[in-house]
Structures are given as structure tokens and as C-alpha cells.
Amino acid sequence: MKPETDARITDTRKKILDLAEALMLSRGFNAFSYQHISAxxxxxxxxIHYHFPKxxxxGVALIERYCRRFERFTQAQAELSPGEQLEKYFELADRYFGQQQICPSGILSAELQTLPDDMRLQTxxxxxxxxxxxxDIVRRGRDAGVMHYPGTAEGMGDVVFAAMQGALQLxxxxxQALQAVKLQIRLLLGCQ
Amino acid sequence: MKPETDARITDTRKKILDLAEALMLSRGFNAFSYQHISAxxxxxxxxIHYHFPKxxxxGVALIERYCRRFERFTQAQAELSPGEQLEKYFELADRYFGQQQICPSGILSAELQTLPDDMRLQTxxxxxxxxxxxxDIVRRGRDAGVMHYPGTAEGMGDVVFAAMQGALQLxxxxxQALQAVKLQIRLLLGCQ
DNA sequence: GACACCTTACTGACCAGTAAGTAGAGTCGC
DNA sequence: GCGACTCTACTTACTGGTCAGTAAGGTGTC
Known part of the structure; x- marks a missing residue:
């Protein structure tokens, strides 16, 4: 009988996902093939087709894993101050940059028109x-009085998100572009 | 005898470039084929191979045309005030958005790792x-006293550029994301 | 013996790129 | 003003490679 937690993921399946992730973030979803992974x-x-028929x-499994991981990430950071959370957000970007990758939403939105419907929804x-x-970060930052900016939190959040996505591409x-953008965002938010 | 301006571009060649441009901005460079254009x-x-062997x-011709066009664009706007120039910059983005496209630098940087060397250089x-x-816009805006922001003009310029590139993808x-980011940038620059 | 997890062997589609041929328009000598 | 030539702008016909995806078979484990 299986344990009730059916989240047992075979070793191969996990390795496929890991490799596919690295390939997608560096080359894009359309630009890697099953050959890249199998080799x-x-x-x-x-x-690979056994684990992921199409x-x-x-692609969908990859993005689902991103969502789960991101939710775990934000929950783990829930107790931190808004300023510290922003730095965690920045560290995430640094990690991508260190591996010559861009953020998943960047590559997925760039390729969006050519993605299958299920992937589009997941994205x-x-x-x-x-x-x-x-x-959320900038809203709570303003509420706590440590961040200062005009307009709405949604607007400012979009600028931060879009700028970071663009900065990873730049x-x-x-x-130095990533460092420059991070610094400028800190200055614009008036923290540090 | 030919006229000394040998910049006569055949009709077909121009049509190829126009179609390739639209395809690249909506689907990406790797995701369109000569078939798409020829059909x-x-x-x-x-x-098409006659006009563009590889x-x-x-791709290179496309980006070169972008550079020429962009330089003409900035020269035409040279007399405008920084605030007006920023709005022209925004209008450029609006135009892409209206055609379900993203900005060329966005798609090219996302696909960068898979692009041939000559295209990478041109990009x-x-x-x-x-x-x-x-x-330049934000530097002249601050010098003229109509824009206000902390840090360097380069840093602020990068944020504006990266945020607009990201916003088109968002x-x-x-x-509404594009409108929201444009509005927020105006607010952050303190103009209007 | 059922199942998970692979393999070999294949198909058909699509892709960039090439080789060789052709139609028409312009150029040149005479 | 006419044949010979050349150039541009294509065409048809093809190659070799890569791709996602499938079918059927094998093997070890519970």
C-alpha cells in the first residue's frame, strides 16, 4: 500500500524537471528539446516521454513546481520586515543572474504566443x-512607514516586478545593470 | 546609370523585413520560420534565402534597421522637452502593445543564449x-528641474527602461499593467 | 503476474540551407 | 535595331538534420 503522501517523485522525474528548468531559464522553452535532457x-x-508524454x-509541471516553490518561499519569509523581504526578492534575482538565467516569468511571457494553452494558463x-x-511587500512597507512612494502599492509593485524582470534581461x-536597478529601487522606495 | 543613392531596396526585401519583424516581436526569433514569411x-x-541567405x-538586418529607425526617432524628438520625450518613449511601448507585441530588446535578450554571434553583437x-x-531623458529632466529622483541618471534610466520592457511582457x-507602470514612472519622476 | 520504468525502433512534420535552372529587363557592341 | 551577354529576382527540387511523439517489447520488483 502506498503511503498517503503520494508525493513520492522518482529520481529520474526530478532530474528531468531540474534539467528542464535550467534549460528553460537559459535557452527558453521552445529552444530546448527532449534530446538535450536525455543526453x-x-x-x-x-x-522522458514516459514521465511527460507531451x-x-x-512545461506545466515546471511552472506548477515554481508556484509551489514560490509559495513556500513567501511563507518562509512571512515574518521578515518588508525591507528584508525586498532583499530576499533581490537575492532570488541574484541567484538567477549567477547562473546566466533570467526569471521564469520573463522567458515565459516573451514566448507566450507560442506556448500551448495549458502552459499559458499556468504561467x-x-x-x-x-x-x-x-x-504586498511595498504595501506593507508603506504601512510600516519604512517605504515611501507616490501612487498605489499595486502600481509600485508592478514597477518593482517589471523592472527586476527587465533588469535580469539587461x-x-x-x-552591472542588475546591481544598478536594485540600488535604484531601494532609493526610490526610500529604504536604506 | 544608377542614381548615386544605392539605397534602393526591392519591394520583396522590404516586405520580408516587415513580416519578419512582426513575427519576431510576437513569436520570437527562434519561433518563426521562412515558411511563415514565404506563405x-x-x-x-x-x-527569402536569396535576399537573406542565412x-x-x-536577424542582423532586422536589428540594424531598428538601430537606424531608433536613431532617426530620437533625432526627431531632440527638440522636445524631457517630459514630452518620456511620453514619446511611452507611445512607442503603446504601439507595440496594440499589436500584441513586446519590445525588440525584450525578446532578443530573452532568447540571447540561442542567437548566433552576429545577432548577439547587434542586439x-x-x-x-x-x-x-x-x-538621457531623465538626466535632462533633472537638469531642467522637471524630474526629481534619487541616485544617478543612469540608474534611473535603467529602471525606466527595464520597467517598460518588463511591463510590455506583463x-x-x-x-492594465502597461498603463499602471507608465503612471507609476511618471509619479516616481515627479512629472505630472 | 501486475506494475513501474525503462528500451529499441520508428513515423511524419518541419526546419535551414543549397544547387541548378529560368524569365525578364537592361546593357553593350556593331 | 538586333543578337549576345549579364544581372536580378526568383523558381523547382532536393538534402540532411532535428523535432515531438508513438508502439511494442524487455526487465526487475513487489
């Missing part, structure tokens, strides 16, 4: 999560 | 142009 993993192409199944949910968190040309 | 144009695939030749030049202009999910 690296030392299995045959069909083994490529869109792999929409993920983007909504990230936007919501950015808005950073592919200029190493 | 729409009513010619054979090889006709796909990267088409770098184009991004440098756009970044430079954004920094706008694919939420129609």
Missing part, C-alpha cells in the same frame, strides 16, 4: 503570484 | 542605444 541524463528520449506536460497564475507578492549585456 | 508573401522559401542575416548595440536614451497577461 545529459544518460537515458533515451522515450524515457512537452507541454513537462498566468504564476505571474499573478509574483506580482501579488511585490505589491544584465545579459551588462553585468 | 504570407506568396513566394517560395528560396526567394536566417541570422535576416548589444541596440540595447545600448535604448538604455542611453532613457538615461501586459500580455493584464491589459
Amino acid at each position: 545529459e541524463l544518460g537515458v533515451r528520449n522515450a524515457a 512537452k507541454s506536460d513537462l 498566468q497564475a504564476f505571474v499573478a503570484l509574483m506580482r501579488g507578492w511585490a505589491a 544584465a545579459r549585456f551588462d553585468q | 504570407e508573401l506568396g513566394v517560395r522559401n528560396a526567394a 536566417k541570422s542575416d535576416l 548589444q548595440a541596440f540595447v545600448a542605444l535604448m538604455r542611453g536614451w532613457a538615461a 501586459a500580455r497577461f493584464d491589459q
Whole structure:
């Protein structure tokens, strides 16, 4: 009998997801193939089709994992101050940058028109999560009196989110762009 | 005898560039094929290879045209006030949005790792142009006393540029995101 | 013997790119 | 003003590679 937590994920399945994630964030979803993964993993192409019959199944699983991971991430940071949360948000971006990657919402929204419907829906949910968190940080920052900006929290959150997404793309040309944008956002929010 | 201006561009060549541009901005560079263009144009695939032997030749020509167009654009706006220039910058984004497109630097930087070397170089030049202009607007805005922000003009320019690039991608999910980001940038710059 | 997890072997679609040929328009010598 | 030539702008016909996806079979484990 299986344990009630059916979240047992086979080793191969996890490795596929990990490799697919790295490939998607560096090359894009359309620009990697099952071959890329199978070669690296030392299995045959069909083994990947066994776990993810269609490529869109792999894509959806990837984004779902992002959503779960992101929710765990925000919950873990729930007790921190808004300023500290912002820095955590920045660290997330730094981590992508260190691996020559851009953020998932960046690549997915750029490729959106060519993605299958199920992936598009999932992407929409993920983007909504990230936007919501950015808005939340700056809202609570203003409520706590440590962040200062004109307009609405949603507007400011969108600027922070969009600027960070854009900055990760910019950073592919200029190493310092990400640092510059992070610094400027801190200044604009009047924290530090 | 030919006129000394040898810039006569054949009709087909221009049509190819126009179609390729629309395809790239909506689907991405890797996600459109010569078939897409030839079918729409009513010619054979090889006709496109005649004008652009390799796909990267088409890509480079596309970005070169962007650079020329952008320089003409900024020169035409040279006499305007910084505030008006910012609005022109915003109008550019609105135009992309209206056609369900994102900005060229957005798609090109997202796909950067998979682009041929010559396109990468050309993209770098184009991004440098756009970044430079954004920094220029806010620098002259501050010098003229109509824009107010902390930090450097380069930092603020990067935030404006990155935020607009990100906002166009966000706008694919939420129609109002672009408006919201534009408004927030105006507020952050303290103009209007 | 049922099931999970693979394999080999294949299909058909699409892709960029090439080679060789052709139609028409312009150029040149005479 | 006419044939020979050349150039531009294509065409048809093809190649080799890559792609997602499938079908059927094998193997070890519970």
C-alpha cells in the first residue's frame, strides 16, 4: 500500500524537471528539446516521454513546481520586515543572474504566443503570484512607514516586478545593470 | 546609370523585413520560420534565402534597421522637452502593445543564449542605444528641474527602461499593467 | 503476474540551407 | 535595331538534420 503522501517523485522525474528548468531559464522553452535532457541524463528520449508524454506536460509541471516553490518561499519569509523581504526578492534575482538565467516569468511571457494553452494558463497564475507578492511587500512597507512612494502599492509593485524582470534581461549585456536597478529601487522606495 | 543613392531596396526585401519583424516581436526569433514569411508573401522559401541567405542575416538586418529607425526617432524628438520625450518613449511601448507585441530588446535578450554571434553583437548595440536614451531623458529632466529622483541618471534610466520592457511582457497577461507602470514612472519622476 | 520504468525502433512534420535552372529587363557592341 | 551577354529576382527540387511523439517489447520488483 502506498503511503498517503503520494508525493513520492522518482529520481529520474526530478532530474528531468531540474534539467528542464535550467534549460528553460537559459535557452527558453521552445529552444530546448527532449534530446538535450536525455543526453545529459544518460537515458533515451522515450524515457522522458514516459514521465511527460507531451512537452507541454513537462512545461506545466515546471511552472506548477515554481508556484509551489514560490509559495513556500513567501511563507518562509512571512515574518521578515518588508525591507528584508525586498532583499530576499533581490537575492532570488541574484541567484538567477549567477547562473546566466533570467526569471521564469520573463522567458515565459516573451514566448507566450507560442506556448500551448495549458502552459499559458499556468504561467498566468504564476505571474499573478509574483506580482501579488511585490505589491504586498511595498504595501506593507508603506504601512510600516519604512517605504515611501507616490501612487498605489499595486502600481509600485508592478514597477518593482517589471523592472527586476527587465533588469535580469539587461544584465545579459551588462553585468552591472542588475546591481544598478536594485540600488535604484531601494532609493526610490526610500529604504536604506 | 544608377542614381548615386544605392539605397534602393526591392519591394520583396522590404516586405520580408516587415513580416519578419512582426513575427519576431510576437513569436520570437527562434519561433518563426521562412515558411511563415514565404506563405504570407506568396513566394517560395528560396526567394527569402536569396535576399537573406542565412536566417541570422535576416536577424542582423532586422536589428540594424531598428538601430537606424531608433536613431532617426530620437533625432526627431531632440527638440522636445524631457517630459514630452518620456511620453514619446511611452507611445512607442503603446504601439507595440496594440499589436500584441513586446519590445525588440525584450525578446532578443530573452532568447540571447540561442542567437548566433552576429545577432548577439547587434542586439548589444541596440540595447545600448535604448538604455542611453532613457538615461538621457531623465538626466535632462533633472537638469531642467522637471524630474526629481534619487541616485544617478543612469540608474534611473535603467529602471525606466527595464520597467517598460518588463511591463510590455506583463501586459500580455493584464491589459492594465502597461498603463499602471507608465503612471507609476511618471509619479516616481515627479512629472505630472 | 501486475506494475513501474525503462528500451529499441520508428513515423511524419518541419526546419535551414543549397544547387541548378529560368524569365525578364537592361546593357553593350556593331 | 538586333543578337549576345549579364544581372536580378526568383523558381523547382532536393538534402540532411532535428523535432515531438508513438508502439511494442524487455526487465526487475513487489
